[in-house]
Amino acid sequence: MPGIVDIQRLGVTVDRARVLCILLHGRNQSPEAMEAAVLRHLSTPDVAFALPRAGDKCWYTALAVDPLCAKTWAELGTSLGHLATLVQSLRDQFPGRAVVLAGFSQGACLALEHAFTGKAPPDAVVALTGCRVGVAGDDRPSQLQRGLPVYLSAGQDDPWIPLPAFAQAAIELGAGGATLRMDVFPDRPHEVSAAEIGMLDSVLSDLAAGRAPSFGGAR
Numbered sequence: 481m482p483g484i485v486d487i488q489r490l491g492v493t494v495d496r497a498r499v500l501c502i503l504l505h506g507r508n509q510s511p512e513a514m515e516a517a518v519l520r521h522l523s524t525p526d527v528a529f530a531l532p533r534a535g536d537k538c539w540y541t542a543l544a545v546d547p548l549c550a551k552t553w554a555e556l557g558t559s560l561g562h563l564a565t566l567v568q569s570l571r572d573q574f575p576g577r578a579v580v581l582a583g584f585s586q587g588a589c590l591a592l593e594h595a596f597t598g599k600a601p602p603d604a605v606v607a608l609t610g611c612r613v614g615v616a617g618d619d620r621p622s623q624l625q626r627g628l629p630v631y632l633s634a635g636q637d638d639p640w641i642p643l644p645a646f647a648q649a650a651i652e653l654g655a656g657g658a659t660l661r662m663d664v665f666p667d668r669p670h671e672v673s674a675a676e677i678g679m680l681d682s683v684l685s686d687l688a689a690g691r692a693p694s695f696g697g698a699r
Contacts, residue, residue, distance in 0.1 A: 481535045482555040484562040488512075488531040490519060497528035498688040500570050501580040502563075502602075504587025505531070506609075507538045507640075514584065521677045524684040532566065534559070540613065544589045545645050548614035556613060560594055567600035578687035582606035582680055584672055585640055588632075589613050592649060595630070596656070598623025604693050605630045606680045608672050609638055611645035612652060624656030629693040631661050631679050635668040661695035 488511040494500065505514045511531035519529060540555040542548075548556075563581075570579055581602040583591040588610025595605050596612070598621070610632060614620055630653055634646040643664070653660050665673060683693045 482539050483535050483558040484532040485535045486533045490515060490531065491527045491529040494528040494574055497577060498526040499578045499580060499684055500528050501582060501684060502530045502566060504583030504590055506585030506587050517672050518677055522681050524681050524688055526688055527684055539586050539590045544611055544613050545642060548618040556593065559590055560597060563594050564600045567602060578603040580604045580606060580683060580687060584608045595628060596621045596624050598625060601625040601628065603687060604683050606683055607632045608676050609634050609641050611641050611649040616648060622656060624658060626657035628658050630658045631683065631695060633663045633676050635670065636664055636666045638670055640670060
């Protein structure tokens with residue numbers, strides 16, 4: 481079943497952290513894959529990472545660009561409920577620390593959907609190759625926290641996140657008042673690039689220093 485089945489915790493202990501980062505893996509991936517592809521290449525110190533593991537290796541079984549049906553609503557609701565509980569528990573246990581919600585591919589889509597619910601809002605969202613779940617005609621949540629810093633990226637010809645879906649997410653983020661930076665990478669495989677890792681590192685570094693994310697990483 482989709483939803484969080486366990487959480488791998490890496491980095492410094494939460495009580496020593498200056499910033500907390502939840503990193504969501506993609507479809508058919510794992511926290512271990514995110515550790516190898518992303519975490520090992522970050523340089524910001526004093527970050528506590530929580531890497532949730534999805535049941536059956538997915539947060540929902542449909543494709544992100546499929547119209548929402550009852551099954552997808554139910555699966556997405558379970559994963560979003562677990563994620564909101566995790567974000568809120570970190571806020572309650574460690575007040576005053578910034579929380580970054582990041583994800584790759586299906587994990588990026590889940591991070592965006594969480595942001596649009598308006599529940600337990602993070603301090604920044606880093607959606608690496610992401611879009612909204614469903615299609616424009618679906619009755620999707622739109623309670624985005626105004627001013628939320630969001631980084632959104634995609635590959636120009638990504639097989640899982642089509643460029644029109646990425647662009648629609650950007651439009652909805654802009655309409656919702658997000659502070660948005662987005663990048664489209666030509667000829668990039670379906671993976672996290674060095675530039676995207678650098679952007680996540682920049683967001684973590686800014687928040688760890690008590691600054692708003694500047695999205696100053698090189699492309």
